[in-house]
Amino acid sequence: xxxxxxxxxxxxxxxxxxxxxxxxxxxxxxxxxxxxxxxxxxxxxxxxxxxxxxxxxxxxxxxxxxxxxxxxxxxxxxxxxxxxxxxxxxxxxxxxxxxxxxxxxxxxxxxxxxxxxxxxxxxxxxxxxxxxxxxxxxxxxxxxxxxxxxxxxxxxxxxxxxxxxxxxxxxxxxxxxxxxxxxxxxxxxxxxxxxxxxxxxxxxxxxxxxxxxxxxxxxxxxxxxxxxxxxxxxxxxxxxxxxxxxxxxxxxxxxxxxxxxxxxxxxxxxxxxxxxxxxxxxxxxxxxx
Amino acid sequence: xxxxxxxxxxxxxxxxxxxxxxxxxxxxxxxxxxxxxxxxxxxxxxxxxxxxxxxxxxxxxxxxxxxxxxxxxxxxxxxxxxxxxxxxxxxxxxxxxxxxxxxxxxxxxxxxxxxxxxxxxxxxxxxxxxxxxxxxxxxxxxxxxxxxxxxxxxxxxxxxxxxxxxxxxxxxxxxxxxxxxxxxxxxxxxxxxxxxxxxxxxxxxxxxxxxxxxxxxxxxxxxxxxxxxxxxxxxxxxxxxxxxxxxxxxxxxxxxxxxxxxxxxxxxxxxxxxxxxxxxxxxxxxxxxxxxxxxxxxxxxxxxxxxxxxxxxxxxxxxxxxxxx
Numbered sequence: 001x002x003x004x005x006x007x008x009x010x011x012x013x014x015x016x017x018x019x020x021x022x023x024x025x026x027x028x029x030x031x032x033x034x035x036x037x038x039x040x041x042x043x044x045x046x047x048x049x050x051x052x053x054x055x056x057x058x059x060x061x062x063x064x065x066x067x068x069x070x071x072x073x074x075x076x077x078x079x080x081x082x083x084x085x086x087x088x089x090x091x092x093x094x095x096x097x098x099x100x101x102x103x104x105x106x107x108x109x110x111x112x113x114x115x116x117x118x119x120x121x122x123x124x125x126x127x128x129x130x131x132x133x134x135x136x137x138x139x140x141x142x143x144x145x146x147x148x149x150x151x152x153x154x155x156x157x158x159x160x161x162x163x164x165x166x167x168x169x170x171x172x173x174x175x176x177x178x179x180x181x182x183x184x185x186x187x188x189x190x191x192x193x194x195x196x197x198x199x200x201x202x203x204x205x206x207x208x209x210x211x212x213x214x215x216x217x218x219x220x221x222x223x224x225x226x227x228x229x230x231x232x233x234x235x236x237x238x239x240x241x242x243x244x245x246x247x248x249x250x251x252x253x254x255x256x257x258x259x260x261x262x263x264x265x266x267x268x269x270x271x272x273x274x275x276x277x278x279x280x281x282x283x284x285x286x287x288x289x
Numbered sequence: 290x291x292x293x294x295x296x297x298x299x300x301x302x303x304x305x306x307x308x309x310x311x312x313x314x315x316x317x318x319x320x321x322x323x324x325x326x327x328x329x330x331x332x333x334x335x336x337x338x339x340x341x342x343x344x345x346x347x348x349x350x351x352x353x354x355x356x357x358x359x360x361x362x363x364x365x366x367x368x369x370x371x372x373x374x375x376x377x378x379x380x381x382x383x384x385x386x387x388x389x390x391x392x393x394x395x396x397x398x399x400x401x402x403x404x405x406x407x408x409x410x411x412x413x414x415x416x417x418x419x420x421x422x423x424x425x426x427x428x429x430x431x432x433x434x435x436x437x438x439x440x441x442x443x444x445x446x447x448x449x450x451x452x453x454x455x456x457x458x459x460x461x462x463x464x465x466x467x468x469x470x471x472x473x474x475x476x477x478x479x480x481x482x483x484x485x486x487x488x489x490x491x492x493x494x495x496x497x498x499x500x501x502x503x504x505x506x507x508x509x510x511x512x513x514x515x516x517x518x519x520x521x522x523x524x525x526x527x528x529x530x531x532x533x534x535x536x537x538x539x540x541x542x543x544x545x546x547x548x549x550x551x552x553x554x555x556x557x558x559x560x561x562x563x564x565x566x567x568x569x570x571x572x573x574x575x576x577x578x579x580x581x582x583x584x585x586x587x588x589x590x591x592x593x594x595x596x597x598x599x600x601x602x603x604x605x606x607x608x609x610x611x612x613x614x
Contacts, residue, residue, distance in 0.1 A: 016506075017503070019503070019505060019506075020505040022505075027396040028400070031396040031397070031405075037416070037472045045423070048430070096322075096324070097323040097326065097327045100323060100324040113324045117327055119331055119590060122528055124534065124586070125534060126532065127582050127589075130338060133566065187312055217421060261430075267420055268423055
């Protein structure tokens with residue numbers, strides 16, 4: 001992209017020479033400094049999280065302070081359930097709205113929906129949590145997994161809507177024309193030709209949204225709350241990895257703090273694996289952008 | 290602007306499809322209902338916050354935003370310490386992240402050899418995908434002790450004549466929150482700015498070099514041309530910093546005092562909601578917290594809208610760049 005390294009003009013004054021070297025050097029230094037925090041975070045996660053990182057930690061339930069061998073099986077399952085619930089709500093709505101925007105989205109209402117999706121993407125997650133608290137927790141009079149799922153769904157929605165619209169718009173016009181020419185009505189052309197051709201991109205968007213939601217903590221604080229026991233009931237408080245980390249990191253017990261590190265390492269693994277899938281499927285669908 | 294996906298059907302085609310048109314309409318309406326739902330969700334968030342906040346709004350009016358008296362026991366609520374904390378921590382984060390982010394973006398867009406550029410891009414992507422709570426636990430257990438034992442005493446003894454660097458080194462506090470936030474918003478600044486620099490016409494760089502500029506002077510011309518968009522990117526990063534919750538809650542110390550010192554603990558709008566909403570016993574306490582959420586929502590809405598408009602305008606309407614934040 002950039003032109004070959006240009007020769008410095010001849011007869012350059014020393015301060016322009018110096019200024020050039022200093023500015024380019026500063027840019028290199030910035031790039032080097034940016035690497036430091038990631039390296040430190042990963043290093044500390046591994047150093048403090050790995051000692052407890054053994055099978056029993058993933059299969060046991062939390063134990064009282066001082067009792068060895070506590071785990072976070074309920075938090076892992078809880079995170080999966082909460083994210084699954086969120087996806088169950090957000091995927092059909094998000095994909096439907098995205099397809100609508102791409103295929104029928106003209107006029108003022110479509111512009112409004114597009115703008116709303118952008119706004120939703122910027123809403124702080126804590127505000128979403130407050131809204132879900134008012135919408136679900138207050139009427140039900142208790143914290144519940146459902147409320148957590150609703151909060152996560154709201155956070156997933158804008159990502160799915162916007163990405164779906166983009167990939168559906170990328171489907172060539174000739175596909176639609178061919179389907180129509182074969183006598184398919186418009187809805188079948190969309191449902192059976194356009195959406196399947198865009199499916200790789202849509203799946204990518206869904207995975208991205210789920211990976212982000214899996215790491216969200218703030219909206220769960222006052223919706224799903226947390227739970228120290230095994231619970232699969234959707235109308236009861238439910239444990240999740242982020243809430244587990246938060247509670248255990250704040251606690252004044254060293255044992256719990258260590259477990260918080262291990263949980264953080266696990267969470268990062270989950271998110272990294274998800275985004276790894278994402279990157280692979282991106283490469284396959286777009287030839288690596 | 291937007292391409293018509295389908296042309297108008299010919300007369301014979303319209304006749305052939307006449308019997309199936311109800312299905313088409315039903316399908317279109319179903320998808321339209323999903324789209325409407327997106328709008329309804331946003332409206333519900335606004336409605337819920339406004340409804341929940343109304344008791345506090347009625348009780349305090351504008352005083353809520355300028356009073357620094359937050360006392361749940363005596364039922365006095367004023368949000369100023371939290372507004373201040375949010376402004377100060379976000380401002381500090383921008384101060385740290387903007388120069389670093391711009392330097393990195395210039396590096397990625399103009400200087401980086403291919404392999405090195407790939408590594409740095411990967412690091413930026415990885416930083417963006419780390420969950421907020423992981424930043425929090427790192428800032429709490431690693432960065433805070435380091436600041437307390439090494440950085441803050443040094444700053445205090447050498448720059449202690451400035452109010453910013455006075456007071457007891459707690460470790461946990463504004464400085465910790467500012468640094469963690471700066472790391473968290475770096476990816477937004479870097480990736481947007483890089484896209485903006487790459488979207489600037491190459492002829493600017495070439496013309497500048499042809500006129501005898503050094504490489505850095507030519508790059509300065511490119512950066513100058515991308516300035517409005519870069520401002521937008523910085524504003525979008527600010528929007529992210531303002532609403533960030535978990536990492537900040539863990540490292541800021543959560544006291545509702547206003548202190549000019551970077552070493553002192555404080556609280557932000559999001560951290561006070563996270564800490565107190567489930568424990569609020571009185572209706573007024575809860576309403577006050579929800580009013581803070583409402584204010585936070587409105588502020589981020591304005592900030593994000595401004596940032597997105599600037600980036601959209603600078604890229605000639607490329608939603609993919611503006612949406613990347």
